[in-house]
Amino acid sequence: MSLDKVDYVTEEAPRQATIFDVARLAGVSHQTVSRVVNDLPNVRPSTRVRVEEAIKKLRYVPSPAARALVTRRSRTIGLIATGGPEYGPSSTVLYFNAAARDARWSVFTANMTDSDPSSIRGAVEAFLRQNVEGIAVISGHEGSADVVAGMELTIPLVALEATPHAGLATVGADQYNGARNAVRHLIELGHRGIAHLAGPADSVDARERERGWRDELGANDLAARVIGIGDWSPSSGHRFGEACDLSGLTAIFAANDQMSIGLIHALNARGLAVPADMSIIGFDDIPEAAYVSPPLTTVRQDFETIGRDMLSTLLSRINGESATELPQSLPTLIERASTGLARRAS
Amino acid sequence: MSLDKVDYVTEEAPRQATIFDVARLAGVSHQTVSRVVNDLPNVRPSTRVRVEEAIKKLRYVPSPAARALVTRRSRTIGLIATGGPEYGPSSTVLYFNAAARDARWSVFTANMTDSDPSSIRGAVEAFLRQNVEGIAVISGHEGSADVVAGMELTIPLVALEATPHAGLATVGADQYNGARNAVRHLIELGHRGIAHLAGPADSVDARERERGWRDELGANDLAARVIGIGDWSPSSGHRFGEACDLSGLTAIFAANDQMSIGLIHALNARGLAVPADMSIIGFDDIPEAAYVSPPLTTVRQDFETIGRDMLSTLLSRINGESATELPQSLPTLIERASTGLARRAS
DNA sequence: AAGCAAACTGTGAGCGCTAACAACTTTTCA
DNA sequence: TGAAAAGTTGTTAGCGCTCACAGTTTGCTT
Numbered sequence: 001m002s003l004d005k006v007d008y009v010t011e012e013a014p015r016q017a018t019i020f021d022v023a024r025l026a027g028v029s030h031q032t033v034s035r036v037v038n039d040l041p042n043v044r045p046s047t048r049v050r051v052e053e054a055i056k057k058l059r060y061v062p063s064p065a066a067r068a069l070v071t072r073r074s075r076t077i078g079l080i081a082t083g084g085p086e087y088g089p090s091s092t093v094l095y096f097n098a099a100a101r102d103a104r105w106s107v108f109t110a111n112m113t114d115s116d117p118s119s120i121r122g123a124v125e126a127f128l129r130q131n132v133e134g135i136a137v138i139s140g141h142e143g144s145a146d147v148v149a150g151m152e153l154t155i156p157l158v159a160l161e162a163t164p165h166a167g168l169a170t171v172g173a174d175q176y177n178g179a180r181n182a183v184r185h186l187i188e189l190g191h192r193g194i195a196h197l198a199g200p201a202d203s204v205d206a207r208e209r210e211r212g213w214r215d216e217l218g219a220n221d222l223a224a225r226v227i228g229i230g231d232w233s234p235s236s237g238h239r240f241g242e243a244c245d246l247s248g249l250t251a252i253f254a255a256n257d258q259m260s261i262g263l264i265h266a267l268n269a270r271g272l273a274v275p276a277d278m279s280i281i282g283f284d285d286i287p288e289a290a291y292v293s294p295p296l297t298t299v300r301q302d303f304e305t306i307g308r309d310m311l312s313t314l315l316s317r318i319n320g321e322s323a324t325e326l327p328q329s330l331p332t333l334i335e336r337a338s339t340g341l342a343r344r345a346s
Numbered sequence: 347m348s349l350d351k352v353d354y355v356t357e358e359a360p361r362q363a364t365i366f367d368v369a370r371l372a373g374v375s376h377q378t379v380s381r382v383v384n385d386l387p388n389v390r391p392s393t394r395v396r397v398e399e400a401i402k403k404l405r406y407v408p409s410p411a412a413r414a415l416v417t418r419r420s421r422t423i424g425l426i427a428t429g430g431p432e433y434g435p436s437s438t439v440l441y442f443n444a445a446a447r448d449a450r451w452s453v454f455t456a457n458m459t460d461s462d463p464s465s466i467r468g469a470v471e472a473f474l475r476q477n478v479e480g481i482a483v484i485s486g487h488e489g490s491a492d493v494v495a496g497m498e499l500t501i502p503l504v505a506l507e508a509t510p511h512a513g514l515a516t517v518g519a520d521q522y523n524g525a526r527n528a529v530r531h532l533i534e535l536g537h538r539g540i541a542h543l544a545g546p547a548d549s550v551d552a553r554e555r556e557r558g559w560r561d562e563l564g565a566n567d568l569a570a571r572v573i574g575i576g577d578w579s580p581s582s583g584h585r586f587g588e589a590c591d592l593s594g595l596t597a598i599f600a601a602n603d604q605m606s607i608g609l610i611h612a613l614n615a616r617g618l619a620v621p622a623d624m625s626i627i628g629f630d631d632i633p634e635a636a637y638v639s640p641p642l643t644t645v646r647q648d649f650e651t652i653g654r655d656m657l658s659t660l661l662s663r664i665n666g667e668s669a670t671e672l673p674q675s676l677p678t679l680i681e682r683a684s685t686g687l688a689r690r691a692s
Numbered sequence: 693a694a695g696c697a698a699a700c701t702g703t704g705a706g707c708g709c710t711a712a713c714a715a716c717t718t719t720t721c722a
Numbered sequence: 723t724g725a726a727a728a729g730t731t732g733t734t735a736g737c738g739c740t741c742a743c744a745g746t747t748t749g750c751t752t
Contacts, residue, residue, distance in 0.1 A: 238637055
């Protein structure tokens with residue numbers, strides 16, 4: 001399959017070979033060529049070989065357009081991604097794409113910074129016209145997947161971080177238990193006043209992390225307090241870190257690493273040391289997390305696995321193997337230096 | 347164009363309308379419908395209106411497959427992205443995609459973590475089969491764009507960060523002058539021993555930044571010393587920060603922010619304060635840069651502009667408007683707190 | 693009012709492929 | 723040995739669209 005040093009389109013443009021060219025060269029009908037190409041049975045081995053040789057000789061490659069026209073299939077997936085270049089989503093997108101490549105599927109990507117329903121619908125409509133066989137939604141915004149699900153497509157749909165929904169498969173890490181583990185770690189260090197710096201309200205992941213935090217606190221008869229609702233960005237973490245009321249607190253669980261970084265920076269500016277005065281735990285384990293000061297204790301998500309799981313889930317839906325167990329990984333706690341033993345709350 | 351609450355594919359599957367359905371309803375020939383759809387002249391206004399109404403009523407949308415089959419055009423672009431989820435490239439990919447959406451073009455993305463020539467060729471071949479009308483390469487690896495360029499395609503090609511090459515348009519920020527500005531800033535602060543923590547050797551951007559650093563130093567009769575060649579990651583910055591010889595140095599220009607972060611962390615561990623003992627300047631201005639300790643002085647690249655410029659360059663090539671001036675923006679210096687006045691070198 | 697150009701509109705072919713079925717071989721088994 | 727069964731191959735008809743060109747109408751001259 002791998003051809004070296006080929007003039008893909010030479011000046012004389014010898015017109016890409018068609019199925020008929022191959023048929024003529026092999027001395028068979030075009031239909032037989034089609035059978036060979038599609039690996040259908042009932043072709044005599046000797047004929048098959050002859051056809052394969054002709055294919056190789058002519059460098060024949062079937063036209064996806066012609067194929068799509070008649071089969072209404074395209075071996076193509078549509079991917080909708082909303083939000084900016086945050087580490088988590090963009091990693092997931094990247095690995096989803098890589099997995100698709102490995103599986104020899106093509107993917108159309110529609111990136112949009114907002115998650116305006118009509119933009120999303122527009123993107124889906126464009127995908128539909130292209131005969132995509134499935135749609136994946138990787139969105140930080142809760143509504144996005146529901147918008148697509150609400151279109152009641154006949155093609156499978158898989159979404160990252162969305163509420164379970166009829167006809168909508170969701171894949172992702174277990175944010176809830178990841179968050180509980182984070183909080184449990186804090187409790188084990190002796191902390192009792194553990195606040196939360198939440199992620200955006202329209203993010204299911206953010207809400208799951210908050211719920212995990214709240215439940216773990218509840219299970220230990222501890223009070224819950226949210227010090228702010230950020231937008232995942234370091235600057236939002238910084239903003240809340242500057243302004244929030246820290247009384248009674250010895251630890252803060254931030255909804256992601258980037259906000260942790262902003263938060264720590266603001267805390268330092270207020271004369272508070274981390275973790276001596278305040279323990280901070282993040283979420284995601286971005287590459288920088290190990291190298292900021294102090295190195296961040298966090299909960300690692302494996303975005304590569306998530307992206308690949310999304311693809312394989314979608315592909316199995318496309319192949320009709322519906323309702324298999326949906327993959328869900330458990331994020332793991334990474335202990336570094338931003339958490340420490342609790343001191344008496346100030 | 348925006349339809350609300352539509353059953354995109356109802357259970358009875360009333361077969362997506364074709365051009366003939368529209369023609370029948372409007373009482374014209376399919377060819378006239380085609381003219382209206384493609385906005386060709388010589389259609390009586392009243393006829394045009396009638397056809398447009400029929401289109402709207404039937405929710406007719408032309409089939410890209412059929413169109414591509416006959417025109418051999420697809421209004422589709424192939425995007426090749428190599429490397430992992432680093433901030434710069436993934437942002438560029440994202441904004442490229444967003445710009446394409448705005449222009450109503452579809453884009454196939456082929457993401458690969460490596461930049462193996464045969465993978466790249468494979469991706470290009472797949473794109474060609476899909477009748478893409480142009481290819482964009484966003485790669486951290488130098489060879490990538492050249493591999494594609496070497497295939498001598500007849501469709502336009504645009505690449506980020508690549509050496510100028512026949513038939514290859516490159517778009518990007520002016521890494522060289524950005525780097526010179528960074529170094530000049532250091533010199534203005536009184537630094538004389540200014541080392542460089544370089545990016546990977548196979549990256550043109552990395553080499554341009556190094557060249558800028560070297561030339562600015564040379565222009566001021568200062569000696570140049572590279573303390574390491576990293577891979578853009580914080581951990582590589584950290585590694586070199588731990589081991590390098592710092593004698594005679596009061597400042598280090600790191601090839602990107604992430605390596606700066608790792609570097610600073612290692613320096614701190616060696617008992618060196620930034621910027622008191624050593625000034626550090628990075629490149630890119632990632633969102634975290636302002637919130638690490640100390641906030642990073644860096645050179646900001648506008649990835650959104652780069653991504654959008656890549657798209658518009660590619661589109662204008664596709665439309666035959668060749669050889670327009672290639673956009674190149676100048677990254678801007680962002681002064682924060684990781685650089686300070688030079689002390690006497692140790 | 694005839695005549696001609698310009699403006700419109702329609703017809704037929706064919707892009708490259710697969711689906712459906714017809715036709716021809718070979719094998720199998722009574 | 724012959725007929726049915728199984729295996730193999732070919733034929734035809736589209737998929738939905740655009741292109742090239744033919745045909746029809748309309749507007750403008752003289």
